[in-house]
Amino acid sequence: MAPTPTVATVDPTPLRWSVVIPVHDCADLLARALPEVVAQLGHRDDAEIIVVDDASDDAPDRVVEQVGAGRVRYVRHSPNRGAVATFNRCIALAQGELVHLLHGDDEILPGFYTTMEEALLPSRAVAAVCRAQDIDADGNHLYTTRSYRHGTGIWTEALDTFAVSNRVRAPGIVVRRSAYAKVGGYRTDLPHAADWEMWTRLAAHGPVLFVDEVLARYRRHQASHTSTLVRTGANVRERVQAIDVISTHIPPSRRAPTVRRALAHSVYFAGRSALDLARAGRWLPAGRQAREAARCVARIPRGVEVGA
The missing domain is CATH 3.90.550.10 (Spore Coat Polysaccharide Biosynthesis Protein SpsA; Chain A)
Structure with a gap:
């Protein structure tokens, strides 16, 4: 065969x-x-x-x-x-x-x-x-x-x-x-x-x-998910939530100063958004961004180890 x-x-x-x-x-x-x-x-x-x-x-x-x-x-x-x-x-x-x-x-x-x-x-x-x-x-x-x-x-x-x-x-x-x-x-x-x-x-x-x-x-456009979050201030609140998670990826020796810089940047980010929105006459979302900026300022740790 x-x-x-x-x-x-x-x-x-x-x-x-x-x-x-x-x-x-x-x-x-x-x-x-x-x-x-x-x-x-x-x-x-x-x-x-x-x-x-x-x-x-x-x-x-x-x-x-x-x-x-x-x-x-x-x-x-x-x-x-x-x-x-x-x-x-x-x-x-x-x-x-x-x-x-x-x-x-x-x-x-x-x-x-x-x-x-x-x-x-x-x-x-x-x-x-x-x-x-x-x-x-x-x-x-x-x-x-x-x-x-x-x-x-x-x-x-x-x-x-x-x-x-x-x-x-x-x-x-x-x-x-x-x-x-x-x-x-x-x-x-x-x-x-x-x-x-x-x-x-x-x-x-x-x-x-x-x-x-x-x-x-x-x-960048008004129909985007990001633009919707900006109108409510949820974009900044989620930034703060993300910082807590992201800090766990940083070596402990650098964690606290990194968190401080991240929160300080969030203050700048929200404040700039508030100013841009106010210039465009969008007062309600501008106020919400300003409020979230103030909350970030209050969260910035001073002399405290974060996530240690």
Whole structure:
């Protein structure tokens, strides 16, 4: 009897990139963001692009069908799970070595994936952060984040910087999937500050790379979750809650002064928000921001070890 012929099996191409895009009621903005992602990664066999729809009332599935060029997977939640739970679902779905969590209302600029990959892969960093543009609802430029080091390389002050304030624009960070696996998911008890706490937790786990190029666009608009929190003052209250959690990632010898700096920055942050809102004639939210600034002042420890 003739032997059964063997068939050589070919392992599928390991995935280098997972771009996971959480969306909720922002199909029009997804239509602006998705084409550039597809243009940069749609031709690569080692990349996956996934849109995770958190029970939107508009039609992101149509955008995926029209713009995705057959290269974008669509996943829908029903019922709505909320932003942070959707972030965690995105991470769970990702199979690539490098994970980019791109919010559906943000954008990337040409060269993002090539530049971030070339910088991150040869390094020992757990994540890479680039500079970004802040844009308004119509895509107009508002501000460009500054350089935290001259030239691309390890951001040696990342942990101490992150522990004081969130210096990362969400579309401008790429994280190794292995790092997410080690540090765990986003905290659902910090709905506004979950990303800030995550970046600090990652920086406590390993080095962070800074890419000294402007490669992403972060959208600021009144419909955003952040803007809603500003109107009630909840953004500052959640900052204070996050500081308590973030302080646990700091070595005990540096914890107390770091907490003081973080609370002092929160006073500045809330005070500046109050002033901007007052100048715009938005007196009620301005008063709420001013009230939260005063509460932060009262919390600043003086000569007391915090979290010891």
